[in-house]
Amino acid sequence: xxxxxDLEAAEAAAxxxxxxxxxxxxxxxxxxxxxxxxxxxxxxxxxxxRMETGNRRLADVDVLRRLADALDAAPRLFGxxxxxxxRRQVLGQFAxxxxxxxxxxxxxAEQGISAGLDDLLFGLPRSAEPVTLPELGRRITAxxxxxxVCRYRELAGVLPDLVRAAAATRDARPLEQRGQASxxxxx
Numbered sequence: 064x065x066x067x068x069d070l071e072a073a074e075a076a077a078x079x080x081x082x083x084x085x086x087x088x089x090x091x092x093x094x095x096x097x098x099x100x101x102x103x104x105x106x107x108x109x110x111x112x113r114m115e116t117g118n119r120r121l122a123d124v125d126v127l128r129r130l131a132d133a134l135d136a137a138p139r140l141f142g143x144x145x146x147x148x149x150r151r152q153v154l155g156q157f158a159x160x161x162x163x164x165x166x167x168x169x170x171x172a173e174q175g176i177s178a179g180l181d182d183l184l185f186g187l188p189r190s191a192e193p194v195t196l197p198e199l200g201r202r203i204t205a206x207x208x209x210x211x212v213c214r215y216r217e218l219a220g221v222l223p224d225l226v227r228a229a230a231a232t233r234d235a236r237p238l239e240q241r242g243q244a245s246x247x248x249x250x
Contacts, residue, residue: 065092077140082121082130083114085141089134090115104133124213142212191227193235196243199228 065073069088076084090100090111101111113119121127127141138144194202202225209218233241 065089073136073140077142080142081117082127082141083117083119085136086111086121086130086134087115089136089140093134104130127212142214144214144216191224191231193232194228196232199232202228 065088069092073085073088076082076088090097093100095103097108097111097115101108104111106114110119114121121130121141124143127143128138130136131138131141131143202221206218206221206225209215209221236243
């Protein structure tokens with residue numbers, strides 16, 4: 064549906080997280096006026112115009128997914144990763160992985176589980192080095208961004224190490240300063 068030139072422009076806009084431009088390119092490729100597209104997408108003409116011009120921020124995953132579906136656009140162009148995933152299920156899996164990342168290896172051995180099992184299943188290092196609080200904050204912010212835009216694959220790649228680094232950072236701080244690291248870890 065998109066020409067080579069339009070696809071390149073849409074990919075450049077997507078890389079800049081300018082989803083309004085991606086929306087406009089796809090609308091125009093379909094040959095739709097703002098009014099026609101608004102009717103098909105369930106928005107008013109003025110709402111759609113604000114989305115395209117950036118006067119209405121496009122960050123809601125459900126809105127982005129609806130736009131991608133209605134425009135037959137690749138989800139990645141709207142900052143989405145593939146088919147819709149149940150967010151609660153994914154968060155539950157991450158919570159399980161995070162919990163496993165915090166279980167010390169001796170505790171696993173006491174339960175008859177091989178110390179190498181978590182390494183085999185999750186590729187986790189047995190320990191992590193503490194990082195500075197600003198670095199921990201940056202890594203948590205990046206992970207939150209991945210979660211917010213449904214980049215679950217990327218999040219799954221960084222979350223186990225991030226949880227271990229957060230725990231190591233908290234544990235390496237003097238007792239009276241652990242609160243700062245714990246607050247970051249809880250975000």
